[in-house]
Amino acid sequence: MSTAPLAGTSPWIRIADARDHLGETVEVRGWVTHHRSSGKVQFLVLRDGSGAMQCVAGLKDVSAEDWDAAARLTQESSVIVRGTLRADARSPGGVEMGLQAVEIVALAEPYPISPKEHGTDFLMDHRHLWLRSARQQAILRIRAEVVKAFRDFMDREDFLLVDSPIFTPSACEGTSTLFETTYFDQKVYLTQSGQLYQEAAALAFGRTYCFGPAFRAEKSKTRRHLTEFWMMEPEWAFATLDDVIALQERLLVYTVGRVLESRAEQLRSLERDTTKLEKVKAPFARIHYNEAVDRLRAAGLSFEWGNDLGGTDETVLSGQFETPLFVTNYPAAVKAFYMEPDPADERLSLSCDCLAPEGYGEIIGGGQRMASLELLNRRIAEHGLPQEAFEWYKDLRRYGSAPHAGFGIGVERTLAWIAGLDHVRETIPFPRMLYRLHP
Numbered sequence: 001m002s003t004a005p006l007a008g009t010s011p012w013i014r015i016a017d018a019r020d021h022l023g024e025t026v027e028v029r030g031w032v033t034h035h036r037s038s039g040k041v042q043f044l045v046l047r048d049g050s051g052a053m054q055c056v057a058g059l060k061d062v063s064a065e066d067w068d069a070a071a072r073l074t075q076e077s078s079v080i081v082r083g084t085l086r087a088d089a090r091s092p093g094g095v096e097m098g099l100q101a102v103e104i105v106a107l108a109e110p111y112p113i114s115p116k117e118h119g120t121d122f123l124m125d126h127r128h129l130w131l132r133s134a135r136q137q138a139i140l141r142i143r144a145e146v147v148k149a150f151r152d153f154m155d156r157e158d159f160l161l162v163d164s165p166i167f168t169p170s171a172c173e174g175t176s177t178l179f180e181t182t183y184f185d186q187k188v189y190l191t192q193s194g195q196l197y198q199e200a201a202a203l204a205f206g207r208t209y210c211f212g213p214a215f216r217a218e219k220s221k222t223r224r225h226l227t228e229f230w231m232m233e234p235e236w237a238f239a240t241l242d243d244v245i246a247l248q249e250r251l252l253v254y255t256v257g258r259v260l261e262s263r264a265e266q267l268r269s270l271e272r273d274t275t276k277l278e279k280v281k282a283p284f285a286r287i288h289y290n291e292a293v294d295r296l297r298a299a300g301l302s303f304e305w306g307n308d309l310g311g312t313d314e315t316v317l318s319g320q321f322e323t324p325l326f327v328t329n330y331p332a333a334v335k336a337f338y339m340e341p342d343p344a345d346e347r348l349s350l351s352c353d354c355l356a357p358e359g360y361g362e363i364i365g366g367g368q369r370m371a372s373l374e375l376l377n378r379r380i381a382e383h384g385l386p387q388e389a390f391e392w393y394k395d396l397r398r399y400g401s402a403p404h405a406g407f408g409i410g411v412e413r414t415l416a417w418i419a420g421l422d423h424v425r426e427t428i429p430f431p432r433m434l435y436r437l438h439p
């Protein structure tokens, strides 16, 4: 009977690298997803986080003790196995292991998530375990690629990463969606957006961006709303609305291209129609708010000029184009206090939202920032915001003010579109929504 630990007796490889080790005896550490036995042969499928592999043990290939250990394995038990790798098309990654030794690390209790269908609430309650499923792994691998593409793109465009704070003394995107908390004996809020701090950073470094979580106490129970989400926010000094629209276009072409190239396997497993993503090429469609209103009315919606676009409006508009769609010059009244007025029509603003195609709707919001200190004072008052809290922000107009523009792109909505998901709840490891704070 062997009692020596198995770990380390052969090189420990990741399943994703198995093809580089054909013919070799190696060790794999992972979890059992399937187990079946024909009496003389046992088949295990192991998952190690990098991929899945079939492992086969013949009665004579392993010790009696290891044979019994393999026979006791339940779904999600953790194991260390040793064996020889050979090409086999029937194994998930095309490589199969002929087992020589099996060591149980921990035998799993009956696993709550079985291959049968489960309801969304059940899966969400078991999100900590659901992350192990092939579908969730594909989505989160694409998420990591999207984040990396965002970062790589900004770095290549010579924007400097400057982190914005999470605790903030004042609102950025309006007071109605602030999460309040206490900071020793003071009231503070969780950040809705790092933008105002990026404006300070951009006037210091020229081109900056932040990447971090944002919090909104949104009572919306839609497929697009989370209360905690991740956003990248570039800010660019001496740039105009047109400059940042062109930057958004380059960012999205780059990001979609990266995912198509390096996450093809995951897109395939999600059954994403990639021909739609291949149409994400410059130039993107661009319409003025007034044209958006005309298009909505022509589509039979009773849309009133001056209103903000709602989810349905965005779905209708973005469904009319194959590329992402820029909608520009929204009414100032439906946007945040910091938007530069449109010189062509002072009721409008130099703002832009980018709507993803296939009806996904807004994934980016941004625009040109207000230059005039006097107008800023007025807007802060009109929005019922405390002047004192914005004195530092007004300093940016007092000392070397320059036109500047920027935007915020949400990771989850962008990912929902790229991966073809119908709800943002699967785009983030542990979603926080109106009725969801656990696990």
Ligand code: 4AD
Pocket: 172, 173, 192, 193, 194, 195, 216, 218, 224, 225, 226, 227, 229, 231, 233, 234, 362, 363, 364, 365, 366, 367, 406, 407, 408, 409, 410, 411, 412, 413, 414, 424
């Ligand atoms: O349009 P928003 O509110 O813009 C801003 O926060 C600006 N301060 C950004 C800037 O100019 N620096 O949010 C930007 C993006 C949205 O387009 C969307 O992708 C995402 O953030 N977002 C949300 N994602 C998930 N759930 C929510 N509740 C979201 N709210 C905004």
Ligand code: MG
Pocket: 353, 362, 364, 365
């Ligand atoms: Mg917005």
